[in-house]
Each structure stands twice: as C-alpha cells, then as structure tokens.
Amino acid sequence: MSTNVVLVVAIVVLVACGTTLVLERSLTRILVGFVMLGNGVNLVFLVASGPAGRAPIIGTGDEPMTDPLPQAMVLTAIVITLGVTAFGLALAYRAWQLTGHDDVQDDVEDDLVIRRADLDRPSASFDDVTAGMPDEEGEDEQSASGDNTGTDAADRIAAERGEA
Structure with missing residues (x-):
C-alpha cells in the first residue's frame, strides 16, 4: 500500500x-x-x-471491506x-x-506573577520550609531577621496597581 x-x-x-x-x-x-x-x-x-x-456490510461481495x-x-x-x-x-x-474587539487580554493575576518573577521575590502565600519555623533559640527565623519580602513585594505591587 x-x-x-x-x-x-x-x-x-x-x-x-x-x-x-x-x-x-x-x-x-x-x-x-x-x-x-x-x-x-x-x-x-x-x-x-x-x-x-x-462498504462494510457483511455478505455483499468478495472484495475486502473498508x-x-x-x-x-x-x-x-x-x-x-x-x-x-x-x-x-x-x-x-x-x-x-x-x-469592540476579540483580542484576548492578559489576566491581572498573570501580570502580578510576571512582576513578582521580575523582582525575583516569592509570593505572599509561599510557605518556605524554614519560614515560620522556630530555630534553636525558639525565635522565628523570618521575624528575627526582619525579612518579610513576600508580603512587602505583594503590598508594593498592589499599591502600584492602586488596590491598597
């Protein structure tokens, strides 16, 4: 064939x-x-x-069926x-x-994810293994270092969009 x-x-x-x-x-x-x-x-x-x-009908001929x-x-x-x-x-x-047009626009959340990726910061809902876990002294590592980059970045981006 x-x-x-x-x-x-x-x-x-x-x-x-x-x-x-x-x-x-x-x-x-x-x-x-x-x-x-x-x-x-x-x-x-x-x-x-x-x-x-x-045609695939049984008994209609000797030729092979489709x-x-x-x-x-x-x-x-x-x-x-x-x-x-x-x-x-x-x-x-x-x-x-x-x-008035049929173009698909970017989603607001997609834009937020792209901005966070450009800033190289985790989102506010990101739960790191060490974040929130007490260290040997019983202190939270994130609160001890004063580093709240995830929520600061989210607040700053929301303020830029006028949602704060």
Whole structure:
C-alpha cells in the first residue's frame, strides 16, 4: 500500500497552520486555527485507515471491506468540532459586543506573577520550609531577621496597581 503524498502534505500544512493560528490572541484566528487543526486530524484518520474497499456490510461481495472505525471516528470528530466552533463563535461575538474587539487580554493575576518573577521575590502565600519555623533559640527565623519580602513585594505591587 502506498500513501498519497498530496494528502500527507495537506495534513502537514493544515496542522502547522492550525497550530500557529491557535497560538494567536484574536478569538477568530483561534477559531479558524481550531477548525484547520480538526480537519488535519480528520485527514490523518482517513490516511491511516488504509485503502478504500467495499462498504462494510457483511455478505455483499468478495472484495475486502473498508474498516468502519476510522470513518466513525471522523464523523464524531466533525460533530465535536462543529460544537466547539459554535461555542467559539459565541465567545468571539460576545467579546466583540462588550469590548469592540476579540483580542484576548492578559489576566491581572498573570501580570502580578510576571512582576513578582521580575523582582525575583516569592509570593505572599509561599510557605518556605524554614519560614515560620522556630530555630534553636525558639525565635522565628523570618521575624528575627526582619525579612518579610513576600508580603512587602505583594503590598508594593498592589499599591502600584492602586488596590491598597
């Protein structure tokens, strides 16, 4: 059995373009990328199923039958892709109604995590093994050194954002 090279190239192009579009910030591009990715995966199922044969109905001929499982999986994948596409269209339309564009914005918490990483400070909820544990003299190591970097950084960042 020889594989159709045109279908393999189409699979590679669809999956590559779909993956690139899914990584964009616009919801419509993400949606188009998801549809392209789904079509590429459907072609993978059809190429992997082997050569065409007769209809998978027992007792209708001597020719070898086609495997019905890949066809059923592709049909299921088409239905799932249609449902996710409808949901994505609803999200994109609602985002366009509310904001006038469909770009996905950074989350406020993501921005806070990035700022903490730039400052190289732990978050306020970070519980270090030695933090809060009394040392041999019975003193808390963190309170003895006067180092409250986690909460100071969180307070400073919250003050910068105007939440203090």
